[in-house]
Amino acid sequence: MSFSAAIERTLFKDKDGGGIVVAVGAHTPIIKHRFLSFLIWQSIQSTFILLLFKTLFLSPFTQKPFIPNFFSLITFLSFHFSLLLFSISIFFLCSPHPLPFASPFEISLSFLRLIFVSGGVGDQNLLRRKVRVSLSFVLFVTACSVVGAVSLTCVCWGCDAYYVNSIGVLGKLGFRGFVIGLLYGLHYVYKQRWVLQFPIIQRPPFFSFKMGLPVAVGQALKFSVIGYLSSGVLAFFLPIEYKGQGSVGNFISEQMSFYIGSFVVILCWELNHHLHQVLHTKRFVFAPPKGSAAAETNPSELLLDTLEESMPKSLLQYLAFLDLCMVCESNVDTWRRAAFFEETGETYKRVIAACLGPLEQFTQKLAEDLQSSSPENSLQLSYQLSSPKERLAVSKLYESFYDSQLCAWCARIVASLTARSRKEDRFGVAQLSGSNAAAISTLLSSLLAVETLLGKKTNIQSANSLMGPAGIRWATVNTGRSESSSGAMIRIRGSPLYAKAYSLADILRTSIYCIVSAFHNEMLNSSNSGLLEKDWIISGKPLYGPRELLVQKLRLFLDFQAS
Incomplete structure (x- = not known):
């Protein structure tokens, strides 16, 4: 059995086409082996951190810190079991790209629609996938809360300050750990830290992990301070039986040991998160x-x-x-x-087709989302003041860029292969298969769609309108911007979506320049002969914009004036 066949036999497919994609791919040999190695290394580093802080920082608060007993073994195993639960939760929550989720209002509305309205199958499947993602967020936050309560109890319970009124202090300690885990889980979900960030430069795992250590320690210090203060404030509202009754010295010892314990737990979480990112994004x-x-x-x-x-x-x-x-x-x-570049050309066509597919899907979806933004609603300057229809349009625009990392890779692959085919393609399969025209047309269409979202002019201009009486090319005022594109630019400027769109536009522009630089002489000859449109643009309807607009944009790249 081949490797790909083994993958398909062990791959669990969601019949609805949804679900958390990493959880679906977790049964493949590659991902499974990486997950097992992640569990092994996280247990090693967590054991080292626990023993280090127990020996150096928590031993002054313990009468007999170096005498092992059965209770120490129980707390040690419970601590690792809680971290195992945290690591498994991260693994099943993570995804290589953001996922659409349902808000509490949408979940409530879905139950009403299920009772009173019979919606389409496609809408129900989409809503079901969003609800499933939202449920995974809730389960992850709940798991973090439980892990926080158990982990902090296991780390701090051996200190002398927690033997005074042990039952009440245990409840207070578990409650404060629960609050810290809850805050950490909410922040983890809200900041989308569950999205795998692939590094630009691939390094060996050891060096990638070492470079992230200062960031993990800084994050742990920040979260431990915030968690310590927040949980301490909420602990004042607990009943009197859950509060310590010891002396002032005992209270200070309790607070110091709790802060050290919270730092140990959050540091283990941060290092587990960083280790998970390093191992699962490795090439x-x-x-x-x-x-x-x-x-x-x-x-x-x-x-x-x-x-x-x-x-x-x-x-x-x-x-x-x-x-x-x-x-x-x-x-x-x-x-x-x-x-x-083998002789038959089938391999090259399969590679180009596999890379153009995500770009075509992205362009079509973005074009549909741009058309759904009506001109009368697109001039809203504030998202809070916009209508529900306008908010839906903005959320769809955000969803269009969920696969921006994949589209960036595809654009770079297509551009690099097309440019290298000029010298490395001995059989001419790139030109004979028509892949060059398909690559240029797809990249231009994607760039035009992204530039429309950014508010750039996309109308067709004649060559005579740009020339002065002395043959000088005059700069023109950008008056051809449509209302919908202008409204889209107003909505996203200053938002994370604008940064993603600008970055992807830059990658697409660089990819086109890569191809144009390699075939500059051939394109100039085709342009002078009037064959540029025939040789480098597909004969059918482009994904976005008319063929004349694509030709005009390509001429700007030939003149190195596209920006």
């Missing part, structure tokens, strides 16, 4: 060993099968695109890139 080489029989016959089959047959937008597919991007852009695995 995996989808290729047989160099020198083997499979590497000589068809070294691209494993990568292509993963791209085409794995669950869409899953972590496994993201890792395959990352590997393909590094192969196309770098000169490390040139033998793998040379295999793309």
Whole structure:
């Protein structure tokens, strides 16, 4: 059985096409092995941190810190069991891209629709997926709260300050740990820290983990202070039997040991989060060993099968695109890139088709979302003052850029392969298959759609209108901006969506310049002969904008004036 077949046999597919994609891909061998290694390393680092702080910082608050007993073993195992629950929760919550979720209002409205209105199957499936994601957030926050209560109790319970009125102090300690876990879980979900961030530069896991240590320690210090103050304020409202009755010295000792314990727990959480990011975003080489029989016959089959047959937008597919991007852009695995230009051209067409698919889906969805923004509602300057229809349009625009990382990789892959085909394509499969025109047309359409969202002019201008009487090209005022595009720009300027759109537009623009720079002479000859549209633009209807607009945009790139 091949590797791809084994993946498909062990892959659990959601019949509704939804669900948390990482949880779906968790049964594949690659993700499973990484998860097991993550559990092993997180237990090692958590044991080291616990023993270090117990020995150096918590031992002054304990009468017999170095005498082991059965109770110490129970607290040690309970501490690791709580961290195991936290690590599993992170694994099943994480995703390589943001996921749409349902608000409490939408969840309530869904129950009313289920009772009184019979909606379409597509709407019900979409709402079901959003509710499932929201439920996973609730379960994660609940797990963090429980883990916080158990972990802090296990770390601090051995201190002498918690033997005075042990039952009441235990309740107070568990309550404060519950509050810290609740706050941490809410912050983790709200800031979307569950989204896997793939590093721009791939380093060995040890160095990637080492570089994130200062950030993890700083985050732990900040969260421990906030959690200590917040839980301390809320602890004042507990009944009197859950409060300590000791002396002032005992109270100070209790507060100091609690802060140290909270820092230990949050530091373990932060390091687990960082370790999870490092191990699951590490590059995996989808290729047989160099020198083997499979590497000589068809070294691209494993990568292509993963791209085409794995669950869409899953972590496994993201890792395959990352590997393909590094192969196309770098000169490390040139033998793998040379295999793309094999004589039949089937491998090259499959690679280009796999990369153009996400870009085409992104462009079509963004075009539909831009059209749904009506001109009369698009001039609202405040999101809070906008209508529900306008808020829905804005949320759809946000959802369009959920796969921006994947689209960026695809654009870079297509541009790099197309540019390198000029020198490395010995059989001319890129030109004969028509992939060059498809690549340029898709990239231009995606760029025009993103620029429309950013508020740039997208109307067609004649060449004569730009020329003065002396043949000088005059700058024109941007008066062709439509109301909908202007409204979209007003809505997103200064928001995270604007930064994502601007970044993706820059990547698309750089990708087009990469192709234009490689084929500049050929494109100039085609332009002078009047064949630029025929040679470099698809004959059918583009994904966004008319063909004349794509040709005009391509001419700007030829003149190095597109910005």
